[in-house]
Amino acid sequence: MGQAPGTASPDDHGHETEVGEVSTIARPLRGPLRHAVFAIGVVTAVTHIYLNTFGTMAELRFAALHFGLFGLMCALLYPLFPARTRATRRVVLGVDVVLGVLCLLTTAYLFLFEDAFYDRGMSFDTWDWIVSGVALLLAMEFARRSSGWLIPILIVLSLSYAILWGPWVDGVFHFSGLSAEVMMMRTYFTGDGLYGPIARISYSYVAMFILFGAFLVRSGAGDFIIDLARCAAGRFVGGPGLVAVFGSGLMGSISGSAVANTMSTGVITIPLMKKAGYPPRFAAGVEAAASTGGQIMPPIMGAGAFIMANYTLVPYVDIVALSVLPALIYFLSVAAFVRVEAIRQGLTAQTAEDGKTLRQVMKEGWHFLLPIGVLIVLLIQGFTPTYAAGISMGAVVVASWLSPNRMGPRAILEALAEGARIATTMAILLVAVGVVVAVIATTGVGNTFSLMINDWAGGQLWILLILIAIASLVLGMGLPVTAAYAVLAPLSAPAINDLLMGDHIVQAIAAGTVPEPMAMTVGMLLPDLAGTLGQPMPLAEAQQVWAQISALPGDFTSGFAGQLVDATTVSMTLLAAHLIIFWLSQDSNVTPPVCLTAFAAGAIAGTKPMATGFTAWKIAKGLYIVPVLFAYTALVTGSWAEQLEIFVFAVLGVYAFAGTFQGCLESPLRWYERLATGIATALLLWPHGTLAIHLTGAAVLAAMVALSWRRKGAAAG
Template identity: 90%
Template sequence: MARIWTDEDTDPTPQDGGYEKDVGEVTSVARPLRGPLGLAVFWIGVVTACAHIYLNTFGTMAELRFAALHFGLFGLLCALLYPLYPARSRTGRRVVLGVDVVLGLLCLMTTAYLFLYEDAFYDRGMAFDTWDWIVSGVALLLAMEFARRSSGWLIPILIMISLSYAIWWGPWVDGVFHFSGLSAEVMMMRTYFTGDGLFGPIARISYSYVAMFIIFGAFLVRSGAGDFIIDLARCAAGRFVGGPGLVAVFGSGLMGSISGSAVANTMSTGVITIPLMKKAGYPPRFAAGVEAAASTGGQIMPPIMGAGAFIMANYTLVPYVDIVALSVLPALIYFLSVGAFVRVEAIRQGLTAQAPEDGKTFRTVMKEGWHFLLPIGVLITLLVQGFTPTYAAGISMAAVVVASWLSPHRMGPRAILEALSDGARIAATMAILLVAVGVVVAVISTTGVGNTFSLMINDWAGGRLWVLLILVAIASLVLGMGLPVTAAYAVLAPLSAPALNDLMMADHIVQAIAAGTVPEQMAMTIGMLLPEVAGSLGQPMPLAEAEQLWAQISTLPGNFTAGLSEQLVDASTVAMTLLAAHLIIFWLSQDSNVTPPVCLTAFAAGAIAGTKPMPTGFMAWKIAKGLYIVPVLFAYTPLVNGTWPEQLEVFAFAVLGVYAFAGTFQGCLESPLRWYERLATGAAALLLLWPHGTLPIHAAGAALLALAVWLSWRRKA
């Protein structure tokens, strides 16, 4: 909850919004909010949130100007919230505050300049004058500086490398990355005055979807929905074996969906769930790993998901509602995989089911907090009815306020203002990051580096999809060490998604060739271009022979093979294949939260549990293995682009597979495993998770279920 600090207050604590405050996926040093500064930040946050809500629901403004306003307001907030550097002395802090106030006002000035002089710029034929150079340069430098404050030096370095490549050293590079270069004036014009750079598509996603849903999440949290979620999780999962761990999985997953931050989720729910797990008998490091893994999964949890889902909708042109619907089963697989580790560890430690200590029942919790479900219901209903996500989020905020009137904790004017200010403060760093990342994305598209990189990694993979998946996983991990997951996805998707999409589309084409569905006219054309394959197309053949034919056909010009894919693969499959490629990158971008050496979510959980950071990171990495398993299913199964029966079949066997996977890792299933039983569960896990035919999968599933029943009987006996 936001607080307005007075001069009589003592130094704020981290929980009160003081020196250490979580921002997005990273932890930055925040300035204490006291007296006039606290009051100013509070009301700037309220104004910023109100402006975004109004313009996203009822008002209208040109996209370029809205993006500039978005940058100016959140830049001012970022300048006041996070100091230039942490000065030690009182005088030093005052000097730094004065500098930051000037920088924040300069950020607003760059917005005002665009509003006032955009038309004049176009009237003189888009020729830069002195003030254009100064203001556009200041806007770029401020975006880099505020991004540095929130996520370190990686984004500013990427921006400098990108712009210098496009302007200076691109012509000096030989080979595939040679670029003839653009003038500095053209690049600055594209960066500031057009919808390509700072105020491009990534900024439009930020000012609409990201800002609105973060503010919506702040309303939910302020209304008390967090306590309801934890109580609901206790009642739903607390009575099962390993109940406290399942509470962490269930509660953290739901909270993560509305908080928009894995680290913030860990800090807010972990203070409850980690002591609860330790008290139940879980080892502290395991408890911290479970909380970190579950909190990370909140970013992939419908109905809201993380900010990356909105960027994905923009990249793929697949409606956000469809992305959410198709993400339900994958998210369940992930959380069931974490839950499998929790149950298996509980059995291994000899823990038993425990009733909630407070005596609350599911009926009692629902009676006290059923109204918290109304805003989510309103949101989902509006999305399904075809309203835009931003409009749905705005109406849902009003629904949160109305729903709170049905509880003892009614949201009055002060609570509403606090929710608005909280939402703006939480969104500030993510907004600035996405605006800054827009420069990198613009250079990638302008210079053609994205297509070049895709061709290069495709060549490295040698046409092998599994090699490409490993390369993308490594790239996402490296980027994630210095960037929040949303920014990492926004940068990596234009580079890697085309290569993934091409290889996955090739698989559909091979299946069509094997089925003999190549049109006669197309078969004749290919036969004239490649006489050695004449007469082979248009009739059913073994899959291996179809793969050999495709290897020859793929040597033809790219536009020809693209036309072949359009004729052989229906449009819905093409769209879903592209979505699957982006989902792979989106999921792999989450792994930096739980993968050493830089895994901030695991470090935060370890701090609560009192465990060493790096061992906690490795534990979280082991428990969150679903982040690697599900992308494999996206690539090789119809989990996204199949029919509902096909998707449910993949889901069912994947759940059994991750259960066997957890048992193999922990050496226990329904009872401790002997060495040969552990080998058997490992083999079953591989068979269930790697698509290669229905008979082995069904046999492995039946064998695993039989083994689980036998082990359960042995434990009870």
């Protein structure tokens, strides 16, 4: 487990490897090149740690420096194209060195000539055109190397739309157009494009937490996590499968990469599950589904949580806190499939082969919990996540001195270099995605798209969720889930938020809480509603009233909503909309035809990729169930008591769902028992269900469990 999270190391022969979530061809690193990449990685990591923790630099310049350093790393790590002969490889390496240096020079140009550009009244001269064009082309080329063709294609389409063909488009997507000079200025010289908010998230939160994860794994925390999972879950029925769920969840909380999570924990858990008697395809599916959950598992949640904090203005700590219960629902849903399958296969509990007890594991590795504790305490105390991550890296080093695997200067340098190498793909990707996001904001296509899909959905939230799930799956076929979320969120979050806010407004109208001045204003604008607002009314009538009010101009509608719904609910509703998109964006990891996490697990298990993908997709159904709960319940917007109630019934519901899907609870179910368990699933997970409905579902499930348990006891007797 000496490998840092986020990627599988490229071997010395340049084989195909997994980097982040995207399959790339890594250049073999030998001799001087290996030492050069190591040194550049250390410099890059130290620069980011210093500037994020103690130093200061203007955001635009830091973003440009971030791109320059990681652009050089990318040029050296991933070749222009695979070369077969030694001579060709040397030529390609020479070209890549030139491109990497050019990337650094575009950063230097911004540092040296930014003031001169503004002194000229933001008018481009020849060198401005050349350097900004080179920076854009390099971002596209490096994104192609590390993530495939989709991002460069999106950049070309978005910029050409804003400059060339937007005026020729009829209908809602008509855009009058901007000049090439304006778009290049926004792309290179302002905090909107390459060096915009997405790049700022990359150089701060993403880079720092990837480095923190690299320090943790270099210190040996990966071995501790697997041992802890074995001791905590290994002795239960289906224990090896539960180890995969538990271990992948813990590992994913520091890695933020589903494929890396699969490769690092799967090499241990998949053979364990196969040896215990699980079918190989099921073992691979469990690992893929559990590893995918690492992106939604606090405290780090991959890079998506940081982007979400930027989009919603909800503090990162609050997002993490509100994500704990949903993440537990997901992992418990995977664990339910594991247990039910173990019972179907007749597997029994096993003792740990290494004979370690939980007490022994904690005695040997308790110090690995200290850095995570430091991180959580600093976040709770109000320190910025970047500062907390920087201090926590130091805590990792200090904690390692309490173990035989002490981190000395060499180990620290290795962690720095490995962390920078891991961060390269995500850094380049997020910088490039920033261009697409900037065009979406500049042209207003995001709002147009939201109105369009809302119109397609006919105002029905469930149809809108299906459309977004399809869109996220299509985007996820060519992008890592973080990038898919970053692109999809500004397009579809407003549509979801409008419908969710509409529900809160309807409830307020039905309750008669409309202030009298606002009711009088509405009555003057809509005489049919005069005298009706401010009085309790049936929910159906309130929906009709809101339909009339929402047809008024947008400014008035927003003001009306602002007086009916408190600021906290508004903020949490927006967060719920983004969490829906974030969760649905994860499904590409386990949904055929492109499901890299399942393919990676299948490679370890020796199973067919597509069949493994379908198995993982079945086991990871929580990725669809939890977003429905976000949309239709108070899992995010409610009080802690409401959230806990939803959590308890949701956990029972996903267990019933697994039993229905597999036809087994504590023993195989007869057809009518399976039908009853399905009814219990619906009652427990019914979004608009009352407490009585949920309790009825729990009672039906309890009866089915009791019947299957009695049958199991009779068979054993």
